[in-house]
Amino acid sequence: MKLTSEEVNEIALESRLLLNEQELASAVRYINNFLDALDCFKELDLKDVEPFSFAEAIECPLRDDVVTPFPYTEAILHESEHVDGSYFKVPRIMEE
Amino acid sequence: MELYELNLYMLTEGLKAKKFSASEIFESCKNRIDKCEDNIRALITRTDSTPQTSENPEGVLGGIPTILKDNLCTRGIRTTAASKILGDWKPPYDATAWKLLRESGAVLMGKANMDEFAMGNTCGNSAFGPTHNPNDISRVPGGSSGGSAAAVSAGYVPFSLGSDTGGSIRQPASFCGVYGLKPTYGMVSRYGLISYGSSLDQIGPFARTVRDLQLVMSVISGHDPMDSSSFRDKAHDFTHREDVSLKGKRVAVVKEFQGFGLDAPISEAMKRTLKVLEDEGAIITEVSLPVVSKYAVACYYALAMSEAHTNLERYDGVRLGYTVKDATGIKEMFERVRSYGFGAEVKARIIAGTCLTEPTRCEEYYVAATKVRTLIAQEFSRAFGETDYIIQPVTPSLPGKIGEADDDAMKGYETDLYTLPVNLAGLPGLSFFTGYAGNLPVGLQLIGRRWSDSELLDAGIILERHLGSPKIADGGQATARKKLYLEER
Numbered sequence: 145m146k147l148t149s150e151e152v153n154e155i156a157l158e159s160r161l162l163l164n165e166q167e168l169a170s171a172v173r174y175i176n177n178f179l180d181a182l183d184c185f186k187e188l189d190l191k192d193v194e195p196f197s198f199a200e201a202i203e204c205p206l207r208d209d210v211v212t213p214f215p216y217t218e219a220i221l222h223e224s225e226h227v228d229g230s231y232f233k234v235p236r237i238m239e240e
Numbered sequence: 241m242e243l244y245e246l247n248l249y250m251l252t253e254g255l256k257a258k259k260f261s262a263s264e265i266f267e268s269c270k271n272r273i274d275k276c277e278d279n280i281r282a283l284i285t286r287t288d289s290t291p292q293t294s295e296n297p298e299g300v301l302g303g304i305p306t307i308l309k310d311n312l313c314t315r316g317i318r319t320t321a322a323s324k325i326l327g328d329w330k331p332p333y334d335a336t337a338w339k340l341l342r343e344s345g346a347v348l349m350g351k352a353n354m355d356e357f358a359m360g361n362t363c364g365n366s367a368f369g370p371t372h373n374p375n376d377i378s379r380v381p382g383g384s385s386g387g388s389a390a391a392v393s394a395g396y397v398p399f400s401l402g403s404d405t406g407g408s409i410r411q412p413a414s415f416c417g418v419y420g421l422k423p424t425y426g427m428v429s430r431y432g433l434i435s436y437g438s439s440l441d442q443i444g445p446f447a448r449t450v451r452d453l454q455l456v457m458s459v460i461s462g463h464d465p466m467d468s469s470s471f472r473d474k475a476h477d478f479t480h481r482e483d484v485s486l487k488g489k490r491v492a493v494v495k496e497f498q499g500f501g502l503d504a505p506i507s508e509a510m511k512r513t514l515k516v517l518e519d520e521g522a523i524i525t526e527v528s529l530p531v532v533s534k535y536a537v538a539c540y541y542a543l544a545m546s547e548a549h550t551n552l553e554r555y556d557g558v559r560l561g562y563t564v565k566d567a568t569g570i571k572e573m574f575e576r577v578r579s580y581g582f583g584a585e586v587k588a589r590i591i592a593g594t595c596l597t598e599p600t601r602c603e604e605y606y607v608a609a610t611k612v613r614t615l616i617a618q619e620f621s622r623a624f625g626e627t628d629y630i631i632q633p634v635t636p637s638l639p640g641k642i643g644e645a646d647d648d649a650m651k652g653y654e655t656d657l658y659t660l661p662v663n664l665a666g667l668p669g670l671s672f673f674t675g676y677a678g679n680l681p682v683g684l685q686l687i688g689r690r691w692s693d694s695e696l697l698d699a700g701i702i703l704e705r706h707l708g709s710p711k712i713a714d715g716g717q718a719t720a721r722k723k724l725y726l727e728e729r
Contacts, residue, residue, distance in 0.1 A: 152591065159549065159594045160556075160574040161587055174588045174649055175595055181538050182596075185608040188535070188615070195610035198439075198469075199425060199617055199666030199690060205468050219332030223560045234558055237570045 146176050243268035245712055248398035248452035249480075251304055262303025262347075266291055269305045269349060272715075273396045279716025280372050282381075282390040283350040284310045285318050292347035299345030300459060307391045307400040310351040311358055312338055312443070313432035317348070321434045322356045322366035325581025327561040335432025336467065337401060337443045337460045344459045349397055352387030356583045357552065358405055358436045360384050361656060362642075363412065365585045370642050374713035375417055375679050379639040382412030385446070389416040392446045394715035399447040399456050403433055405440045406540055407634070407659025410671035413446055414634035414683025417673055417710040419700065420446045421453050424690050425666035426471040428457075429464030437547040438469075440540075440663040449709055450672070450700035454478040457693065477694055484698040487521030491686075492627035495526050496533035497658070503637045505677030509684055513631065513674055516706040527623040527630065531615045532661045539616065540660040541653055542596055542609035548586075549593025555581065588649070613664050620665040624689040629699060633658050634671050634685045658685060668693040670700050673710045681710055 147155075152172045156163050163171060221227050226234055243265050246254065254260055270288045277283060294303045308314065311321045313331035320326045334342065342348075355365040363386025364370040371386045373379040374394035381390040385402025389412035392400050402409045404422035413420025421444045428443045435441060445456040458478040464470045493514075502510075514524055557563035557577030567573035582590065596605040623630065635655055662669040670686045686703070688696040 147595070152595075155595050155598070156587075156591050157575075158598075159590050160571070160578050161582070161590065162575050162579040163587075167584070167587070170584070171588060171591055175592055177649065178541070178592050179595075179605075182542055182605050182609075184535060184538055185605075185612060188531075188612065190608055190611040193611040193614050195607055196613035196617060197610075202426075202469070202471070205465070207465075216332040219330075220559065223329055223332070224558065225563050225565060226558050232558055235567045235570050235573050239569060239571070 147172065147179070242272070244272040244395045246398065247449045248304065248447055248455055249449065251398055252300065252455070255303060262294060262297065263291060265303060266305055266347065269397055272394070273349065276374065276394050276396070276715035276717070279377050279720060280374050280390050280394055281369060282352055282371050282387040282394065282396065283307070284320055284322065284353050284368050284387070285351040286349070287317060287351070288349045292349070294345045294347050296343055296345040299343065300455065301341060302345030304346050305349045305397045306341060306346045307350050307352050307388060307397050308338055308348065309354050309385050309388045309400070309402045311354060311403060311434040312401060313434070314338055314348065314351065317351065319351065319434070320367070321358070322354045322368055323581065323583065323586070324367045325555045325562050325577065329560045331432070333432060336429035336464045338432065340460050352385070352391055352400060354387055355384035356586050357434065357548070358384040358403055358408055359548070359585050359589055361407065361411055361652070363387060364642065365583060367583060372642065372716065373415060373639055374715045375681060377716040377719050378641055379680070380415065380642050382415035382639060384408040386412045389413050389418055389420065389446050392416070392418045392448060393710070393713040395712040399445055399452055401443055401445055401460070403441055403443050404663065405437050406544060406663050407656050409444045409446065410634050410659050410669055410685055413671040414681070415639040417676075417681025417683070417713060418446050418448055419450055419453055419673060420444065420671040421457065421693065421697065422662060422669045423457065423461065423693050424668045425663070426469055427461050427474070427476065427691070427693060429467040429470045431464055431466035435551040437544040438551060439547060440544060442663070448712070450697055450704045451480050453700070454480050454697050457697070474691060478697065480701070481698065484701055485521065486517060486699060486702055489522045489629065489699075490525050490627040491517050491522045491629045491631050492525045492527040492623065494533065494630060494632055495528045496530055497632055501636060502633055505638060505682045506633050506636065509674040509682045510631070510633065513684055513703065513707065516703065517631070520702055520706070525627055527627055529619050529623060531612070531619050533657070535612050536616055536661040536664060537654055537657055539609045539612040540656070540664055542605055543613065545589045545593035546597050546606050547593070549590045549597065552586070552590055616661060617665045620661070620667060628688070629696070630687040632685055632687070634683050638677060638680050638682070662687055666690060668696050670696050672700050672703050672707075674707045
């Protein structure tokens with residue numbers, strides 16, 4: 145199944161990526177080659193095969209629900225240029 | 241002999257016997273980096289401008305210099321994953337693997353170059369430019385942990401850490417002529433490793449002897465409550481023993497791989513190594529991996545890209561790294577930050593991952609790939625009922641020239657066939673040195689069943705005993721001398 149430039153551009157925008165003409169052409173080639181390669185899965189009978197979750201059984205680790213100190217707040221905020229007090233401040237989310 | 245030429249074990253013994261001091265080791269390694277770094281460019285960030293103080297001089301790694309791949313978080317030290325998008329981000333915490341090394345006394349000399357977000361096998365997809373192979377600076381060091389491998393090969397440090405999602409430790413180890421271990425998935429905590437494909441990523445060491453890998457693994461392996469995929473109740477004993485044997489052990493080649501083309505030095509290395517194993521009493525056998533040989537590459541890339549697309553969603557310019565301040569809305573900010581910040585290969589993989597996991601395509605591609613992965617894991621499980629180890633190449637060819645690119649990305653991905661199935665099944669894989677073809681090292685790979693890492697390293701000790709250890713690479717010195725000579729003439 146070949147994807148068109150428009151479809152690939154739409155997927156890129158979903159990923160919040162803006163592609164120029166050259167990047168888009170290259171992405172179309174890349175994705176279509178890749179999807180062609182994945183067509184080999186159709187040769188296999190996967191109907192009764194369970195999806196892989198982990199190489200062996202692992203118990204989901206749970207922690208006691210208790211408040212523990214978090215020492216990194218200041219260091220985390222220090223790394224951002226979008227801080228107001230002890231919060232992150234982002235540009236407008238709702239579009240006009 | 242200069243101190244930088246000593247391996248990790250020799251350095252720790254020399255320190256114990258007070259033959260030299262930690263500061264002398266530091267100076268020797270620093271001088272070596274000063275001498276070679278312009279040629280190799282293995283490091284993104286150097287941390288050796290002032291002598292580093294060990295926080296545990298009496299620890300097993302007290303005063304030993306090391307280098308970390310730049311996708312391992314280091315508190316207060318820039319961590320880039322070789323991407324513009326992380327800017328000058330300084331993590332507020334240490335990766336557990338680095339914390340364990342630090343607490344054992346290791347000191348950090350720098351952060352190593354890599355393919356951006358560990359996506360690549362040349363160390364050329366870096367926002368900081370390519371790293372050069374210390375054995376021949378016109379060639380690639382392999383990737384993605386190319387800087388970590390090159391640093392050990394050139395004698396910057398006796399050991400380093402990298403990460404392996406589809407071969408990113410084993411392939412550069414082979415290309416640079418050092419040993420590299422991709423541990424069993426779950427053996428080393430991934431906490432503080434910048435994620436690429438979380439179900440595939442694993443941290444592991446590079447060193448110039450197998451014994452040194454044992455020492456590093458004894459420090460970094462074990463359960464970590466901060467990583468839910470790190471296993472409890474698994475005893476790991478990496479104690480070095482001389483009396484190891486391969487007598488009666490079954491070592492298999494993969495039937496389906498036998499028809500694939502290999503560079504002559506690699507097929508010769510296979511023959512030589514099989515003879516060594518036979519002479520040591522091992523039983524050479526054959527296993528069949530038809531699903532692995534035909535479907536592993538497609539399965540791996542489908543899963544790795546899907547996971548990458550999810551993991552890389554977090555880079556939005558808000559909390560860390562590169563950002564813009566004049567965006568009129570959040571969508572514009574995300575788009576501008578991500579479009580500028582990610583390199584071409586990363587963007588391609590994000591778009592592919594988004595495509596494969598969209599509701600209309602998810603069942604056909606992503607879910608199918610997870611099912612193929614089940615078949616691959618089952619196939620390995622059956623094979624390890626018939627053998628103790630699998631031996632195979634790391635790559636079909638020796639390292640190529642820097643800048644040689646193939647327009648068809650899938651062709652490039654196919655060269656990972658020998659390494660990435662190990663990640664799909666969560667197995668341990670050792671990349672070991674077998675000798676040189678001219679000035680280029682030739683490595684091979686030994687794979688074990690899950691949790692057999694210590695036995696795998698025992699087997700590596702025997703192989704090293706017979707095949708010899710690698711020498712420290714020239715580090716571009718001959719090329720630099722030749723250039724100077726030509727300039728003077």
